[in-house]
Amino acid sequence: MNKEPFLKYELDISEDSIWLYPTFDNLIKHSMPFIQEVGDFLANQNYYTERQGLESFLIKYTIRGEGILKYNSDEYTVRPGQIFWIDNMNYQYYKTSENTGFWHVAWIHFYGISCKEMYNLFLEKNNNRNVISMNENNNIKDHIYKIINLYSNDNHSGLKMSKDIYVSNLLQSIMYEILMSTVESLDFQSIPSIIRSACDYITNNYEKNINLDSLAQRFNVDKFYFHKLFKQYTQTTPHQYLITTRLNAAKKLLKTTKATITEIALDVGFNNPSHFINFFRKSENVTPGAYRKLWIK
Structure with a gap:
């Protein structure tokens, strides 16, 4: 498939949605995973994104409502408590489900050291599916909200590297927790x-x-x-x-x-x-x- 970059979208989200673009220290970006964008969207009926060719990974966690993901010839309904994890180099189309008319999602775009390897391991352990249901006591939403909180209140410029390292650690915790969910659970x-x-x-x-x-x-x-x-x-x-x-x-x-x-x-x-x-x-x-x-x- 041609991976020529393109992007189409309709940003039909509520006014209290959050969309941040953190700037990471260059040393961190070359040595560990880092956040590119992070957000908390209350998406309405017409929200959608169609894209490919972006050097990034995306994790979306559904809090309320439902979303539809079309990826690698598969179509998924992403319900509350479920995440999807995709490589943005490949063609993707996701939108608010018509069944609910709204989709509340916490999400992160990220890249860097080990992300590709962890993504491939996720697919391997999840039967090549990009959607998985998380344990009801998972920390995905809380970790994303911590990241949002840290970069929404950017009043620690003197601690920028410490904050970037801490956020990278939260990102890795999110990936590790998703990977753990792919392992066959023990009764x-x-x-x-x-x-x-x-x-x-x-x-x-x-x-x-x-x-x-x-x-x-x-x-x-x-x-x-x-x-x-x-x-x-x-x-x-x-x-x-x-x-x-x-x-x-x-x-x-x-x-x-x-x-x-x-x-x-x-x-x-x-x-x-x-x-x-x-x-x-x-x-x-x-x-x-x-x-x-x-x-x-």
Whole structure:
């Protein structure tokens, strides 16, 4: 098919729709995925886009209403809780469904390092389909709204690189979450009760001194067998599950309290604040202090 670029569209959207064009640092653009455009559209009946030949990827998440996507000779109805992910080099046509007459979507155009590989993996794992239903507790919409919020309130010019890195991390989280949804889901009840109980225990007691030995002793099992079983059913180790749980709790405290970094580190179970900062930076690509500043209005 001829990939000569062209674009036709009817921007039939409400006045309170959002459309942003973030400008990323050139160093970020050459080293990690980056946002080209981001938006939250309340699209009306006549909204459509027909395009090809754009060096970009597009993810649209349906919040309310329905959309129609025509892509690679397939036609999809995109309903609430579903996303489509496409390569904009290929011919595409999407519009508001006539069945609903409106289509509320949060969306991102993006490009950069590893995006093509992750997109191809998405297609491979999703039976070459461009639409997938997300778990009802997914974070796609929240991540896109965080990106919109950060670039709508552009009052942190001195922290531009930190913000761009953080947004790139959110973009990667969106792609990872979609990829995880393509993996055949395990029936929760098929997970051994010892693993379910261990996850619950860590989630409810993350601030305590927990390690592999104490978990094995608590659940009366050989620690090496427990470690292998835990990773088999959760795709992570007990230690990493604990660290991730602590970091998620820390992020909430950073956004909602004025506690110091040291106080937060101790509150979530890190005895050494330096270790907390190192783990946080590795996970979020910014320090706890920089993360907090990104959320200051």
